[in-house]
Amino acid sequence: MENKNPLSPHIQIYSWNISSLISISHRIIGVINILALTLICLWITLLLLGETNYEYIKFFLQSFLGKFLILCLTWSFSFQMLSEIRHLFWDFGYGFELMTSKITGLIVIFGSFVLTILIYLIGKQII
């Protein structure tokens, strides 16, 4: 029998607010992150081809585009980690009030940029 239930969520009908923005971004970024992890798996697998063949990948990773992609990945990981922590607080019953939800949503957005900078500086051993 054909399922006549409506599909959810109706992102094209609801008016946008911080909660819906974070919610849909969480899903999209989650999918982007697993695609990125799949590429990282491919990167690890290509290491089997040896040092000579790795020069092409090294050249790409050292280029502007390579560095930019790593920076984007750092942000998408940061966003997902913070958004996941927000979800875990909800699971324990905290943060459902409208104002709290808006504030934590803003923390996820702005915090992801701050965390990206921190991770990059720590990774590059600048701090």
Added chain:
Amino acid sequence: MVNATKKWIFLKVSSVILIPLMLWFIINLVSIYEKDYIGIVSFFTTQPSKFLTSLLMIVAFFYSSLSISEIFEDYIHDEKIKNIANKLLYILFIIIPLITIMVLFNLNI
């Protein structure tokens, strides 16, 4: 326990494990991605990197398969297509981390 509850618990437990692993991996990725072949292979072949990367792959793909099947639940209307999509997802998300872990344990300088 109902299946949906089990799925939710698995999702939450894996997300708790995943958060510190993601933080550890991304910090290390930033520090190694520009290194030469020897530097990258050294990172992935020494402990605890080898173990933690393997664990990250298992947990990340497990968590993602549950999350993406939720997305299929919300957006795919046809039951037949949804079942095929879920089966393909599970097969793919077992094969990818499995191959990566096999590579990690066979890599050497």
